[in-house]
Structure formats: structure tokens, C-alpha cells
Amino acid sequence: MSSKKSSGISCQGATSITTFADFLCSKISPALCQAVYEKTAIAIARDMRIKVQDFGGNRAQLEVCILKYLAQEESFEKFRRYLYSPREFFQEYIKKLVHEYCLDKNRRLEMFLNDSLTHYYENIQSAVFTSTRVIKDRNDRSDKISLWLDEFCSSLKEVLSLPRKDLKSIEHLKVTDIEFLNNAVTEALAPLHDELKQGFANADLNSFGRQPHTILAEQCAGCWEQCPFCGALCTNTLANHDGDHQLVFHRPNVLTGYKWYKTDNLVIDICSSSVASECLFRIGEDKWIPYKKYREAGPPYSTWNILPDPSMKAYWKWFVCHFRTQLEKWFNGKFQGKGEIPDAWKKITKQEVLSQLDKF
Known part of the structure; x- marks a missing residue:
């Protein structure tokens, strides 16, 4: 009789542990996936700030790279989008760079995702072992499962979004063998890891909640106010800066449609x-204001x-002619x-323009 009773308890305990491990992993899975993508987005942005020339400085440096890109492309439609909606064009350009960086033949995106997955997977494994070590000898308490979950969630609170309240339905399961529980959870985590890793092999940038290019755009942001005469961007690195807007090189006023009266x-x-x-210059129908x-x-x-300054970048002279x-x-x-258009402008070549930009 005693052997049958023991066998029944063992079977019931094993079932409870399997239920516990499966349910816990079902909650870990979405939290882990979200954490991996969030960490990866930040890692990609950090890596590109270091390794991609366009992000080696402030927004002004990025704009120089955009101007070079536009000159090389020689697409008037792209120029028009840049002139009319510079902020949107910056984001579009950054998104293009991120796509090229992550999805080229090296498949950097997959490597970034796997690195993040390894980081969090090791944290979860460590939390399992730590919780088991702390709780297994607590013979003074009968609610070891609840204590184990408390310790587990506490260990991961800075790592995953795994609310303790979401695990209440399994905290009263009849489990006494904490070591067995430890092994069951560890075994259940392995296929979860493998499934995510397999999915990352075909991942694209659409899977991100907060996109890497959004992070980079925020890091490279500055003041987006445009000169009311020529449309050039204020070069201040702060969006809500004190003092006046200003920039170094203004553009021909034709770029905002100005005509002589x-x-x-x-x-x-x-x-x-x-x-x-x-x-x-005229405001409204009949109000005239001296430029001075x-x-x-x-x-x-x-x-x-x-500031009064007659100098104009060769870039815009070439652009107007081209x-x-x-x-x-x-x-x-x-x-x-x-x-x-002065004859001197017509002699400016694209190579001269690109060489001038290289000096900035």
C-alpha cells in the first residue's frame, strides 16, 4: 500500500512541476522576446555611432553626409524631400543606413539578436539557480513555490518585465522537491531559447517595437527650425535651446521659392x-520690411x-545649375x-562640391 501511495504522490508531483515549468516559460517567452529586441535596438544604435562615419559627430556632421549622398544620387526628387521636409528626410536616411548595416551580407541583425538572447538567457538561468539555492533548505515554510517565485522575479526585476502577480495561478501547486523543479524549469527553457534563436535567423527590422533608426534619430537630433528666408536648418544641437536660431551657411532664396517682385x-x-x-522683403500683401x-x-x-556674410557654399551653386x-x-x-546664374557657378563640378564637403 505504501509503495502505491508513494508512486501516486510522485506522479502528482511530477505533473505539478511540469505544469509549473510550462506555465512559467509561457510567461517568460514574450517578456524575453521583448527584452531582446529592446536591448538589440540600443546595441545597434551604439555600434553604428562608433563605426558609421555619418554618426561620428552631431547633427551638422550627419547633414554633411546627407548632402554628399544627395549629390552622388543626383535625384531631384530626393533633394526636394530634403528641402521641404528635412526632419522626415533625416529619419528616412538614417533608416536606410540602419537597414544596410543590419541586413547586408554579414547579417549583423541576427548576430545582435543572438548576443542579446544569450545575455538574457544566462540571466534567467542564473535566477533559476539562485532561487533554488535560496529556497531549497527553507524547511520552516510550506509555501516554497511561492517563495521561489518571489526570489525568481526579484532576481529578474532589472532584466525582464515579468510581474509577480502574473504567476499567482501556479504559486499554490503542490511541489516539494525544489531541485526537481530547478531541473524541470531549466529543461523547459532550452527549447524556448532554441525557438527564439531559430526565429532570429529570418528576423527583419519590422519586428522591433522601438526601432534602431528612431533611437539614432533622437541621438542626432537638434533644433529643427528652418530659416524663414532660405529654409536652412538651425545648427543648434538642442531642440529647445535658449537664444536665437542661427547657422553658418545660408542658401539661395530660390530654394524656398523667392522671386523678385x-x-x-x-x-x-x-x-x-x-x-x-x-x-x-514683403510680408502679406503690402507690408515691406528692409532686410537690414x-x-x-x-x-x-x-x-x-x-549675420551679414556674402559667402555661399559651392554646393548650392552647383545644385542650382545642375x-x-x-x-x-x-x-x-x-x-x-x-x-x-553667374557663369562662374556653371563651372563648378560635382567633384569640387564633394571635396569641399569632405573638409567639414
């Missing part, structure tokens, strides 16, 4: 030279510090009269 002549002057001239007193126009003009026809069509104007 009552003509179809596109304006090739830059605002940093206009503020030293006797020219005026542009701040009197109120926001957004009054929030900018535009895409002359497209710009005339886009803004329904002509590069003639006061907007006549």
Missing part, C-alpha cells in the same frame, strides 16, 4: 548677403540671428534678369 525672376541671393543690402531690419517682421524672422530646369518648373519661374 512683379517678375518671374528667381532669387539666387542668400539671406546672409541680403541683410547687408538695401533690399526689402528683418527682425521687425516678428516671428519667425525675429527669432533668427542672420537642377536649373527642375527648379524653374517647380517654382514656376526663370533664372533670368536679377536671377541670372
Whole structure:
């Protein structure tokens, strides 16, 4: 009789332990997967900041790389997206770099995911062993399973999002052999690990909650205010910075559609030279403001510090010449009269432009 009774308890205990291990792993699985992707996104961003030239400095450095990319592509449509929606274009460009970095022939994404998986899997295994070691000799308590779960969740609280309350349904299972429990959980974790690793072999960037390119975009962000005359970005590295917006090199005003009054002549002057001239600009239908007193126009003009400077990057001179026809069509104007393109601009080559950018 006693042997049958012992066998019955053993069978019941084994069933309880299997139930416990399976349920616990069913809760660990989504938490582990989420943690792996979150850690991997951060790891990818960190790695690219170190190894990819575009992210070697601040937002201004990234913009130089974007300008080089645009010149090499020679796509007017891409230029137009950059000029009209610079913030969105920056994000699009960063996303492209992340895709190339992670999904090239080296399949870096899979390596990043596996590294993160190994990190968390080892943490979970350690939590299992630690919980068993702490609880197995607690003969003063009959609720060892509950204590084991307390210890397990406590060990992982900085690692996984695994709320203790989600495990209440298994804390009252009749389990007395904690070592047996330890082995069962360890064995149940192995196929979970293998299944995730197998899935990572075909993973893509759509699987991430918070995308690596979003993290990089946040790290490379700055002020996104655009010059009201030429559309160039403020170069301050803080989004909500104190003081005026400013930048070093302004662009030809044609890039925001400026024309000379009552003509179809596109304006090739830059605002940093206009503020030293006797020219005026119009606000609304009939209000004219001297460029020298542009701040009197109120926001957004009054929030900018535009220093007099006649110098213009060769880049934009080349751009205006190279895409002359497209710009005339886009803004329904002509590069003639006061907007006549100087002959010197027409001699600038793309290679000269790229070489100049390399110096920044």
C-alpha cells in the first residue's frame, strides 16, 4: 500500500512541476522576446555611432553626409524631400543606413539578436539557480513555490518585465522537491531559447517595437527650425535651446521659392548677403520690411540671428545649375534678369562640391 501511495504522490508531483515549468516559460517567452529586441535596438544604435562615419559627430556632421549622398544620387526628387521636409528626410536616411548595416551580407541583425538572447538567457538561468539555492533548505515554510517565485522575479526585476502577480495561478501547486523543479524549469527553457534563436535567423527590422533608426534619430537630433528666408536648418544641437536660431551657411532664396517682385525672376541671393543690402522683403500683401531690419517682421524672422556674410557654399551653386530646369518648373519661374546664374557657378563640378564637403 505504501509503495502505491508513494508512486501516486510522485506522479502528482511530477505533473505539478511540469505544469509549473510550462506555465512559467509561457510567461517568460514574450517578456524575453521583448527584452531582446529592446536591448538589440540600443546595441545597434551604439555600434553604428562608433563605426558609421555619418554618426561620428552631431547633427551638422550627419547633414554633411546627407548632402554628399544627395549629390552622388543626383535625384531631384530626393533633394526636394530634403528641402521641404528635412526632419522626415533625416529619419528616412538614417533608416536606410540602419537597414544596410543590419541586413547586408554579414547579417549583423541576427548576430545582435543572438548576443542579446544569450545575455538574457544566462540571466534567467542564473535566477533559476539562485532561487533554488535560496529556497531549497527553507524547511520552516510550506509555501516554497511561492517563495521561489518571489526570489525568481526579484532576481529578474532589472532584466525582464515579468510581474509577480502574473504567476499567482501556479504559486499554490503542490511541489516539494525544489531541485526537481530547478531541473524541470531549466529543461523547459532550452527549447524556448532554441525557438527564439531559430526565429532570429529570418528576423527583419519590422519586428522591433522601438526601432534602431528612431533611437539614432533622437541621438542626432537638434533644433529643427528652418530659416524663414532660405529654409536652412538651425545648427543648434538642442531642440529647445535658449537664444536665437542661427547657422553658418545660408542658401539661395530660390530654394524656398523667392522671386523678385512683379517678375518671374528667381532669387539666387542668400539671406546672409541680403541683410547687408538695401533690399526689402514683403510680408502679406503690402507690408515691406528692409532686410537690414528683418527682425521687425516678428516671428519667425525675429527669432533668427542672420549675420551679414556674402559667402555661399559651392554646393548650392552647383545644385542650382545642375537642377536649373527642375527648379524653374517647380517654382514656376526663370533664372533670368536679377536671377541670372553667374557663369562662374556653371563651372563648378560635382567633384569640387564633394571635396569641399569632405573638409567639414
